[in-house]
Amino acid sequence: MRKLRIVIAVIGCLLVVLWLASIINRARYEAMRMEILGRLSHLHLGLSNYEIVNGELPKINLSQKDQTLNDHWMVPILQIIEQSELHSKLKLDVRWSTPQNVEAAKSNRSFHEFATRFGYMVCPLIAEESIWNPVDGLPIGRMDDNPDTILLVAIPCKKAEPFEVPFVTKPQLLELLQEDQEVFYIRCDREYGQVSEVAGELMFAFKDTNR
Numbered sequence: 001m002r003k004l005r006i007v008i009a010v011i012g013c014l015l016v017v018l019w020l021a022s023i024i025n026r027a028r029y030e031a032m033r034m035e036i037l038g039r040l041s042h043l044h045l046g047l048s049n050y051e052i053v054n055g056e057l058p059k060i061n062l063s064q065k066d067q068t069l070n071d072h073w074m075v076p077i078l079q080i081i082e083q084s085e086l087h088s089k090l091k092l093d094v095r096w097s098t099p100q101n102v103e104a105a106k107s108n109r110s111f112h113e114f115a116t117r118f119g120y121m122v123c124p125l126i127a128e129e130s131i132w133n134p135v136d137g138l139p140i141g142r143m144d145d146n147p148d149t150i151l152l153v154a155i156p157c158k159k160a161e162p163f164e165v166p167f168v169t170k171p172q173l174l175e176l177l178q179e180d181q182e183v184f185y186i187r188c189d190r191e192y193g194q195v196s197e198v199a200g201e202l203m204f205a206f207k208d209t210n211r
Contacts, residue, residue: 032118033184036154039114040186043122044152046077060124060167069096072166073124086111096163105162116160120184125153127170127202150204153195154184173202 051057061071069075069092078087089104096102106112115121127150155168155176176183177197185204186192193205 036118036120036184037186037192039117039120040122040152040154040184040192041190042081042114043074043077044186044190046081047073047151049080050077060126062126062167067095067166068093069101069163072096072163074163083108083111096161101163102161112162115162119156119158119160120154121157121160121165122152122154123165124167125150125170125173125185126167127173149188150185151188152186156181156183170202174200177202 047057058073058076059071060073061067069090075087075090075092078084086104086108089107091098091100091104094101096105105115153168153173155165155173157164173183173195174197177195183195184192185195187204196203196205
């Protein structure tokens, strides 16, 4: 009988440990998720302010050839999101991956961590339902005129680096989802949540949450 009690006690302890571990893992996941969504919201606000000042969104170069930092959507809003020092160190007429630009991004620890934490990169979705025209990269219209369009997505990258992903296309997003990767989004109407794939189409989960 005593041995049985000991066995029961051990099993009970193991179950409690597993329960606590699941709670901790869930809490960590929720913290990660909220931080990624917060990053999306922060950059979305920067783009909104840029559009208010300039009357349009930053241009996007859809060609992978001869792409420089001048073509990256995030560069024009660096000063708006309080990254003027980083902006002054970047060499904008060359690619992001040049040693000078990589070093400049890494030397700004707060921005580097903000852009790469948890291995997620934020970028615009280039598709028919995006705010940018998929043909010429020009804005379709003001954000307020397109309340249901998708603006930004956060995608997983194996080795995330600032400015590494200028944009993502619908086929690329579907491929990530089919690999069971998680993707987060924020819309022009400030709605946000997770992206899923159903029968080869993108589905944007509705999240009715106060921000």
